[in-house]
Amino acid sequence: MWSSIDRGTRRYWKTVGRQVDLASEHAWLRAPISADPQATVADNWLATEAQRVGGRVARDPDAGLLPDIDALAGPGFDPARLHPTVRDFYEHTARWRMEAWVQWTPVFAPGGALITRLFGRRVGQLALPVRPLDTARGIDSRVETLLDADGTHRGAAWLRTARATGEYIYSGFYRATRLPGSAQPSVHVSFPMPLGTVQVFLRPEVGADGALRLVSPPGPFGADGAYVTIVEGARAWAARVPLHERFDVYPDGARLLRTDHTLALGRATALRLHYLLVPMGT
Template sequence: MDRGTRRFWKTVGRPVDLAGAHAWLRAPISAVAKGTVADTWLAAEVERSGGRVTRDAEAGLLPDIDALAGPGFDPARLHPDVRDFYQRTARWRMEAWVQWTPVFVPGGWLITRYFGRRVGQLALPIRPLDTARGIDSRVETLLDGAGAHLGAAWLRTSRATGEYIYSGFYRTAVLPGSTQPSVHVCFPLPLGTIQVFLRPEPGENGALRLVSPPGPFGADGAYVTVVEGERAWAARLPLHEEFVVYPDGAQLVRTDHTLALGRATVLRLHYLLLPRD
């Protein structure tokens, strides 16, 4: 099944040069064709980059959210709690609720059952009670040999089962032809990735909107890559996301996450973020 999936994306995608013109798509992968992804890719990325991983109780997805400043976004408008969540993510705990559009439930179940739980990646919760006991998360920061920040691994597991739900790599990126930095999220897969470039926008009352809208290849949006040795292929996915991260009282942050396939809403996730005691 995995070989067939990779063959499909090689067929519908385009050859890309990850060391040259398409370096913006270069990201951590799971270098083995079979087996569990979970957090195994992180050690491989440490070896490839010659860097090291640090574990800090106050590590953030972004060391400084001001790195997203650009012509379309002013981080100074963000509420302090929203800023704190991104810069000190590890000190926040998470509760989550999910609501699927009924027609997409069978497809979501198949992906989670036969892929997500098997490889420990993108194991989307299907029923609201799947996350009733909450989600555990940890943040590990990847530094290069000189100590410069390369990105942050945000590893989220089910508190009830301990199984991996998401294992992502977060950093900022500026896409070709753009002057506005985006949030770049990579989900390593066996011999490939799913990547999302999210454009930051200001929301009401200090909120942050992150969107991956429709657009051409090379613009903000979702991509899948397949990597085999020195060769790679990539395709743009018709998946679009919106995150609205907003304050709700003292030291209380909420997030509304919408995932769409084309124009059809697939699911909505709601997160409650609270500082750890």
């Protein structure tokens, strides 16, 4: 039954999307996938991706989502204006622990619960917390870096699990990417799925007091925003989806960070999350 549902889901995205060439014109959409449609995603895709590129996975307790946030420097973003604590979090994410709170808009809560139950927990990916108590015991995370054969950084996997159950919530791949025709690099986050990905390109901005704002706004195909890709052998399809996110990462006191995360479908807010980010040992 689940195989039939998954095939139907992939068929839907192929129908509403467009065929793309990940080897050339649409290489900006190339991202790790979970190649086995029957396997749990979790962190299994990471070793497969390392083998595909002839590289290796590095487990560094000091690793960050970006080795240097200056990689995002561009006409719309000056990293020098960021608060030092914000920079430290992105360049040394593994040093930090997190707590999370969640609030769904009532009309979207049943859909969120259905997606988490039917897909998220089953495949070990995008299992969004539904109830506030789902994250009451906190979220465990680790960062693993994907390197080329010559040691070049290709991206970082941020793997987050519910502390109470050990179940995967998010398994994402982070890097800086420049979209076609854009002089401003974006934060590129991809979530491997069976034979595909969910990808978000986030535009960086500097907010008040050195805060970092990341936004995936509405726009045309090829601009910052959210995409679903399906990959079957040498053929691929991609669809832009009306999913919009905003992250505000800001300092709270001398060493703490907080993050307000809003997820909207079209113009309607579906989900709000709040994170407290604390350096290890604090």
